[in-house]
Amino acid sequence: MGQGVWAVPDVPVFAGGIARALTLTENAGGQAVTLSAYGRAPEDAARFQVLFTATRSADWTELLADCGKFEEEIAEEIHNAKFTLAELEEEEQSLERLRRWHRDLTARDVFGAPEAAEAAARLKICAAVCEEYAERVFAHLHETPEDQR
Numbered sequence: 001m002g003q004g005v006w007a008v009p010d011v012p013v014f015a016g017g018i019a020r021a022l023t024l025t026e027n028a029g030g031q032a033v034t035l036s037a038y039g040r041a042p043e044d045a046a047r048f049q050v051l052f053t054a055t056r057s058a059d060w061t062e063l064l065a066d067c068g069k070f071e072e073e074i075a076e077e078i079h080n081a082k083f084t085l086a087e088l089e090e091e092e093q094s095l096e097r098l099r100r101w102h103r104d105l106t107a108r109d110v111f112g113a114p115e116a117a118e119a120a121a122r123l124k125i126c127a128a129v130c131e132e133y134a135e136r137v138f139a140h141l142h143e144t145p146e147d148q149r
Contacts, residue, residue: 006018006021007037007048007052008052009052009110009111010036011110013107013108013110014108018034022034049111052110052111053109053111053112053113056105056108056109056111056113056116057113057114057115059105059108059109059113060105060109060113060115060116060118060119061115063098063101063102063105063119064115064118064119064122066098066101067098067119067122067123067125067126070091070094070095070098070126070129070130071125071126071129073091073094074091074129074130074133077091077133078133078136081140083136083137083139083140083141084137085137085141087137088133088134088137091130091133092130092134095126095127095130098123098126099123102119102120102123105119
């Protein structure tokens, strides 16, 4: 029928993305068709849910890996005693990116992939690690010559 087919659950979170895809397709001179589809059998809906959730699981796994990289990066900065405001701002931006990604995945994960809970817990750990790093940066920046003796 065409070059691409998307299938998403019929929930409000996807409405904006569908509208954007239609607009982009039409602006590029293409044609788009939207359909509401229902499986012929209950197994079809179950299979769709499994496939959709598997994709969300892969997304969560990727987020978890990036959380690990974030924690490693801060551990490296602590090991190297790199306690600067510039580095702290960079790490805070990285944490904010993880938070936005988590929020977006949570919105799309309509069936509840099993990795979601682990990712939420891991994000809290990332926030705590970043907070601890911030405290070290501030302690270092406020250190006086007398403190170093």
